[in-house]
Amino acid sequence: MSPRINHFAVAPDLLQPMLDIEERLRATDLEHSLIELVKLRVSQINGCAYCIHMHTHDARAHGETEDRLHLLNAWHESSLYSDRERAALAWAEALTRIETNRAPDRIYDAMADQFSEPDQVALTLVITTINAWNRLAVGFAMPHPVAAAASAA
Numbered sequence: 278m279s280p281r282i283n284h285f286a287v288a289p290d291l292l293q294p295m296l297d298i299e300e301r302l303r304a305t306d307l308e309h310s311l312i313e314l315v316k317l318r319v320s321q322i323n324g325c326a327y328c329i330h331m332h333t334h335d336a337r338a339h340g341e342t343e344d345r346l347h348l349l350n351a352w353h354e355s356s357l358y359s360d361r362e363r364a365a366l367a368w369a370e371a372l373t374r375i376e377t378n379r380a381p382d383r384i385y386d387a388m389a390d391q392f393s394e395p396d397q398v399a400l401t402l403v404i405t406t407i408n409a410w411n412r413l414a415v416g417f418a419m420p421h422p423v424a425a426a427a428s429a430a
Contacts, residue, residue, distance in 0.1 A: 280418050295410070298406055302403055302406070305395070305399040306395070306399070313332050313339065313341065314349060314358075314366065315403055317346070318349055318352070318366055318370065319370075319404060319407045319408060320332060321349065321350055322373050323373065323408065323411040324415065325410075325415050326414075326421045327414040330421035331421070344357060345358070352366050361391040364391040367388065368380075368388040368400065368401070368404065369400075371385075372404045372408075373404065
């Protein structure tokens with residue numbers, strides 16, 4: 278697959294505010310591991326290979342386990358995720374699929390039990406930005422990096 282355009286090269290000034298938000302989100306109280314799980318799960322839902330690749334590699338680099346990465350798509354049935362992570366993942370799924378469920382109170386309430394109000398805003402912005410990045414990557418057909426050995430096969 279080849280990209281349609283390189284949106285970073287074409288409009289860096291338009292993308293800078295999103296990069297600035299990402300920088301600010303890294304400075305919040307949200308755990309890096311939680312942010313990566315949320316970004317990966319949203320990217321799975323949206324079918325964004327580029328972002329799945331990026332956030333899987335980033336999560337591994339920061340100590341995430343293979344089991345948790347492999348089972349993320351079925352987190353509802355797995356005991357590997359904390360109550361806080363489960364609340365964040367449910368909120369991420371609800372907001373990513375907002376057209377079908379309108380972010381129900383029960384999911385919000387479970388998330389609000391685990392996160393302070395500032396962290397609720399930060400988490401919601403993490404979900405918002407990864408959805409936007411997914412749409413840019415999928416829309417412009419951004420290919421994920423391929424290791425030399427894998428591309429030779």
